[in-house]
Amino acid sequence: MERAEPTDKKTDSTGYASRNFILLLVIIFIATFASSMVSASPVFFLVKDFVKTEEATAAVFGVLMSVSSVAMIAANFTGGFLADRIGRKKALILGSVILAPSLFAYTIVPNVFWLIALYFVQMSSISLSQPAFTALVADLSQASSRGRAFGHFNLFWIGSTIPAPLVGGFLADNMGLHFPFALAALISLIGLVASFGLVEISHQTTSPGEALGEGDLEKTLMPFAMVMLIFGTMGLFTGVLSGMLAPLLRVYPIFKLGVNATELGLVFSLGSGLVTTLVQIPGGRLTDKVGRKPIMLFSLLGVPFVIAMAYTRSLFEFILASAGLVAFGNLSAPAYQAWQMELVPSAKRAKTSGLINAITGIGMFIGPLLSTWLYQSQPNIVLPFLTATLPWFLQTPLILKLKETKTVTSSKASL
Numbered sequence: 001m002e003r004a005e006p007t008d009k010k011t012d013s014t015g016y017a018s019r020n021f022i023l024l025l026v027i028i029f030i031a032t033f034a035s036s037m038v039s040a041s042p043v044f045f046l047v048k049d050f051v052k053t054e055e056a057t058a059a060v061f062g063v064l065m066s067v068s069s070v071a072m073i074a075a076n077f078t079g080g081f082l083a084d085r086i087g088r089k090k091a092l093i094l095g096s097v098i099l100a101p102s103l104f105a106y107t108i109v110p111n112v113f114w115l116i117a118l119y120f121v122q123m124s125s126i127s128l129s130q131p132a133f134t135a136l137v138a139d140l141s142q143a144s145s146r147g148r149a150f151g152h153f154n155l156f157w158i159g160s161t162i163p164a165p166l167v168g169g170f171l172a173d174n175m176g177l178h179f180p181f182a183l184a185a186l187i188s189l190i191g192l193v194a195s196f197g198l199v200e201i202s203h204q205t206t207s208p209g210e211a212l213g214e215g216d217l218e219k220t221l222m223p224f225a226m227v228m229l230i231f232g233t234m235g236l237f238t239g240v241l242s243g244m245l246a247p248l249l250r251v252y253p254i255f256k257l258g259v260n261a262t263e264l265g266l267v268f269s270l271g272s273g274l275v276t277t278l279v280q281i282p283g284g285r286l287t288d289k290v291g292r293k294p295i296m297l298f299s300l301l302g303v304p305f306v307i308a309m310a311y312t313r314s315l316f317e318f319i320l321a322s323a324g325l326v327a328f329g330n331l332s333a334p335a336y337q338a339w340q341m342e343l344v345p346s347a348k349r350a351k352t353s354g355l356i357n358a359i360t361g362i363g364m365f366i367g368p369l370l371s372t373w374l375y376q377s378q379p380n381i382v383l384p385f386l387t388a389t390l391p392w393f394l395q396t397p398l399i400l401k402l403k404e405t406k407t408v409t410s411s412k413a414s415l
Contacts, residue, residue, distance in 0.1 A: 017140045021149075023197050024136055025156040027092065030191035033160035034103060034184040035126055040165035040268040041261045042172045042180045043106075043119065044250050049177065050112040055376060058251045060112055062372030065246045065364065067116055068123040069239070072361030075127035080354015083132035084347060088139075089198040091350070095129030096192035104185035107178040127361070131354035138341035138349050144288065146342065150334040151284020158280060158330075161273035169265025227343045228355070230398050234336075235360035237391035237398075242360075243367020244388040245306070251375060252309065253318055263315055271322030276330040284334035292339040295332045296399045302328030303389045310385040329392075339402070363391070 047064065048057045083091040102122040109115045133153075141149035171180040253259045253267055287295050305324035312318040344352045367388075374384040 020136065020198055021140050023194055024133065024140075025153065026194045027096070027191045028133060028153065028157040029160045030187060030194070031096065031099060031126065031129070032157045033164045034099065034188040034191070035122065036161045036164035036268070036273075037168035037171075037184045037187075038103065038106065038181050039122075040161075041169035041265045042177060043115075044254075044264070045172060045261050046106065046109075046115060046177060047112060050115065054255050058247060058255075058372055058375060060116075061250060062247050062368040064116060064119050065243060065368030066366075067120050069243060069361045069363075069365035069368075071120045071123035072127045072364060073358045075124040076130055076354040076357035076361060078354070079128040080131035080351040080357070082128075083135055083350035083354070087200045088132040088136045088350065089195065089200045091132040092129050092195045092198065093192070095125050095127075095132075096188070096195050098125035098128070100185045100188045100192065103181055103188060106181035127357065130357055131350040134337060134341065134353040135346075135350035137337075139346055143342060146338040147287030147292075147334045148281075148284040150337040151280045151282075151287070154280040154284075154330075154333055154337075155277055158273060159277040162269050162277060163273075165265035165268035165273065166262070167265070169261040169263070172261045224344065227402075228352070230402055231340050231343075231356050232359045234395050234398050235356045236363040237395050239360035239363020239365075240367045240370070241363075241388055241391040243364035244371035244384065244391075245367075246364075247368050247372050248309075248375070248384055248388070249322065251372075252381070253315065256381070257312070257315055257318060259315055267315070267319055267322060271319040272326050275323045275326045276333075279327055279331045280334065283331040286331075287335040287338060291404050292335040293399060293402065293404050295335040296339075297396070299328050299330075299332035300392065300396065302326075303392050306385055306389050306392075307382065310382040 043064070044057075044061060047060050051057055051060055079091055079095070082094070098121065102118060102125055105118050105121075106115070109118055137149055137153045138146065168180040168184075171183065249267065249272075250264065253264060259267070283295065302325045305321050305328070308321040308324070309318060312321055340352070340356065341349055371384045371388065374387060375381070378384070
């Protein structure tokens with residue numbers, strides 16, 4: 001398979017690549033912060049305020065997670081093709097334009113049915129931009145440092161999830177349930193303004209020798225269809241895992257541990273956001289140093305922590321178990337992203353990312369429905385957590401099947 005990279009060398013020589021990368025970090029931080037402020041805690045308590053009972057709250061939130069997955073499927077599919085056809089910049093702007101009004105609309109939503117529809121719009125705005133983000137990071141980086149580029153990118157967007165859930169929960173408890181949504185809408189407008197500062201770059205197909213700093217990358221030995229099949233299946237399993245855990249990470253601490261909105265925000269800030277952020281840089285460096293495949297396999301050590309969460313009896317224990325799961329699970333994120341983007345031409349990167357993300361969304365649609373059904377129908381709380389580990393194990397033979405991409409350090413500067 002021939003490699004494909006940006007052909008606009010002016011982008012690199014004039015410093016537009018570095019400027020674009022910095023702007024990307026700003027945009028993704030703001031968009032994720034605004035969305036996480038409301039999605040981790042206030043939205044759940046807004047649902048609880050509408051339907052009142054524990055069973056109804058768990059069921060509706062399971063529906064919300066599945067609706068989010070439908071939005072992810074449709075928006076990623078559309079966003080991937082748009083980003084390759086009209087450009088990464090325009091796709092990012094479109095997502096930002098939709099995000100702000102969708103966040104503000106929560107302040108006037110009249111019932112749970114409108115809330116579900118609104119959640120679909122909000123999640124669509126985020127997913128619409130995701131393929132463009134992924135493709136741009138790959139376009140602006142070299143193979144020898146691509147793992148680190150994705151590590152730094154993940155550091156910013158995941159880093160925003162450290163304070164955001166805690167801020168959102170605190171504001172909901174002290175300023176009223178609607179206040180975090182209005183503030184999040186205002187913050188998201190900053191990201192919209194920043195997206196207009198991006199400089200569009202060319203991503204036409206070239207040969208490996210003409211690629212920007214990619215001449216040392218080993219040619220892919222796997223057919224494109226096989227790459228898509230393997231990453232698509234892995235995405236499906238990842239989606240089922242994430243989808244199953246999404247309701248459990250909220251239902252268990254609220255109804256079994258009795259936490260409030262601020263404490264639930266703390267679960268996501270410390271047990272998820274902080275830990276995920278801390279592993280991105282070492283994960284990116286290890287990805288470039290020891291290879292994509294070993295890091296992906298190493299992440300399987302997070303499985304025992306999924307089961308451990310079901311045995312926690314305090315907020316502190318739950319945060320520790322969540323932190324273990326997140327640390328191992330997300331250490332491989334830069335490897336997964338870099339590996340996926342290296343096996344496809346630049347001109348197809350966004351649509352490839354969009355298609356795989358859409359397949360992941362199918363898994364995230366199935367996961368919440370499965371875990372909430374298990375939660376409601378089975379007396380043993382361990383069973384939903386135990387079942388959630390199966391998709392993680394099923395990824396192992398797929399990782400082993402993929403060809404490792406070998407790189408050597410380039411003499412050119414890289415991001």
